[in-house]
């Protein structure tokens with residue numbers, strides 16, 4: 001009888017476990033549980049004769065930012081060069097895959113799968129709340145309710161309702177569209193978007209359509225709030241910086257980021273906030289996570305979250321289902337369902 005393929009599970013401390021499906025899979029594969037205390041130990045176990053030397057797949061059930069192994073960058077070239085020839089598939093929960101070296105994996109003939117759409121709803125809900133926060137400063141109001149009721153009275157002249165205002169979405173992918181739909185439907189906002197190409201299909205998903213801008217500065221000069229929903233790549237590094245904040249409308253720009261922290265130059269954001277070019281901020285992601293910029297922490301116009309846009313049991317159930325579907329499809333046909341690369 002042929003030996004069952006070995007699958008290494010990198011479990012997250014936060015996860016939703018579908019026991020029957022996992023049990024069914026364990027009849028066909030031999031699950032190994034990742035319990036290395038460092039990347040060096042992981043590399044050691046990948047060597048011939050090591051516990052992980054003949055694995056076929058790695059499944060990371062939490063997304064790259066979560067769980068006890070968050071700092072183990074096991075999908076970068078430091079580890080990839082040591083992967084055994086048997087390894088053909090990596091499945092990782094989450095939407096973004098900037099923390100994995102896709103080029104090096106492809107060159108080694110290894111599929112890499114994310115779980116597209118598993119967390120679109122969760123991240124878009126967070127985007128919607130941060131957009132509202134950036135206009136209404138409710139996290140500050142909550143602080144006032146707890147510690148200084150009287151201070152909250154100033155909000156009567158400072159907070160603004162977003163109905164009729166323009167939201168500019170950078171990156172009109174699934175998550176960008178979902179945020180735009182929610183902000184249009186719930187807050188009555190008009191939608192503009194920027195990206196490398198016009199997306200008529202996305203525009204058709206919005207009742208009032210959406211105005212496309214190829215040029216970011218042009219879009220920033222007309223929007224009241226900008227939400228970053230683009231992937232992090234070398235070309236989106238510090239996409240929003242001094243020059244972009246200077247292009248903002250004189251009434252001030254609100255800035256929301258649910259994508260990746262390094263897309264915004266945080267020093268430039270702080271300067272723009274201090275100069276009044278930016279008048280409201282909602283950040284789920286930060287330039288140097290888990291560090292949060294001190295000047296942002298201190299400012300009442302800023303709502304800060306610890307990269308939790310994705311965190312709901314709904315997302316975790318979807319993550320797990322997506323990973324198992326990819327593994328099952330790979331075992332059946334040699335090709336997973338949602339690879340981000342072609343091998």
Ligand SMILES: O=C(O)C(=O)CO
Pocket residue numbers: 063065093094095096097119123258259307308309310
């Ligand atoms: O899924 C991801 O990549 C996230 O960072 C969600 O917040």
